[in-house]
Amino acid sequence: MxxxxxxxxxxxxxxxxxxxxDGVDLTVEQGELRFLIGPNGAGKTTLVDVITGLTRPASGxxxxxxADLVGRKEHEIVRSGVGRTFQTSVVFEELTVVENLDLAASFRRPLWSLARxxxxxxxxxxxxxxxxxxxxLADRPAGVLSHGQRQWLEIGMLIAQRPRLLLLDEPVAGMSAEERLRTGELxxxxxxxHTVVVIEHDMDFLRxxxxxxxxxxxxxxLVEGSVDQVRADPRVQEVYLGRAEERSTGAAAATAGEVK
Incomplete structure (x- = not known):
């Protein structure tokens, strides 16, 4: 594509x-897996909020x-083929996995048919x-799933709606190393x-x-390009990668101090 x-x-x-x-330009090609990164407050989630109709822009x-999405209601944007997840997973804990997925897949059906x-x-x-x-795990209640499984269920609920664009907000936050690996494969x-845009902070996952x-x-x-191009850009190292490495170094030093 x-x-x-x-x-x-x-x-x-x-x-x-x-x-x-402030004057953001962004083009995402069909079939692309695009990562959106930046320090806290950079505007990543706000950008997704505008795309999905949750926030109205001042201009642009x-x-x-x-088709222009600005001014359209959230459910209209979903029906046009755009789906998203949030930083906190949103599933119906009392329903089973298959019931959650079925409910998500039913969003195009008329209301009267949902009672059948x-x-x-x-x-x-x-x-x-x-x-x-x-x-x-089809018949297991969503409330007993692990954190990673709940995230996969939410992604599955998007897939069941058959969107053409998926917007995922920090899908591996709080996951174990094994869960992050499985999520990357997913x-x-x-x-x-599908075309997928991922907001992420985990630099190992990004690489x-x-x-x-x-x-x-x-x-x-600030900059766009391949992973290698972005990592090599001195502006990115200054405003993002450097800060991430400083946090990692600080955490390692603190751990070493505790071991001593």
Whole structure:
């Protein structure tokens, strides 16, 4: 696949005089796995909020498949083929895995049909369970899943809606090393059939799985490019990578002090 799926131009967001986004331009091609990084307060989540209709910009445009999303309601944007996750997973704990997925897949059905008992598992739900590796947990309540499994379930709920663009906000936050590895494999698999934009802070995860990276800083696009290009950019090292390394070094020193 080729061609721009998402085009953001001149996007600005102002909160009480503070410019959370300041003239952001962003193009995401079809079939791309794009990582969006930057220090806290850079505007990453605000950008996703605008794309999904949660926040209205002061100026600029957001075009998805050529149609402007600005001014459209959240549910309309979802129906157009844009799905997102949040930093905190949102699943129905009392429902089973398959029931959560079925509910997500039913968003296009008329309200009256939701009261009818479903017979069997739909193709979309079955595919989501297989892709996320949750098929063996289909009848388990979501409330008893591990943190990583809950995140995979939420990603599966997006897949079941069959979006063309997935926006994932820090999908590996709080995960174990094994869960991060599985999530990276999952994102790579999903990107074969979808366009995926990932907000992330885990630099090891970024180095392992990212191809194209956009760095935001103070509401503006600082640099874009491959992982190697971004890591080598002195501006990125100054405002982001350097800070991350300082935190890691500080944490290591503190741990060493405790061992002594």
């Amino acid at each position: 080729s061609g721009a799926l998402l085009e953001v131009r001149g996007l600005s967001v102002v909160f009480d005089g503070f410019r959370a986004l 445009s957001v075009r998805f498949e050529g 008992r479903r017979r069997g598992v739909s193709e979309a739900v079955a595919a989501a369970m297989e892709t996320t590796g949750l098929d063996l 994102l790579t698999e999903i990107a074969r059939d 392992r799985y990212a191809s194209q990276v956009t760095v935001l800083h103070e509401g503006k696009v």
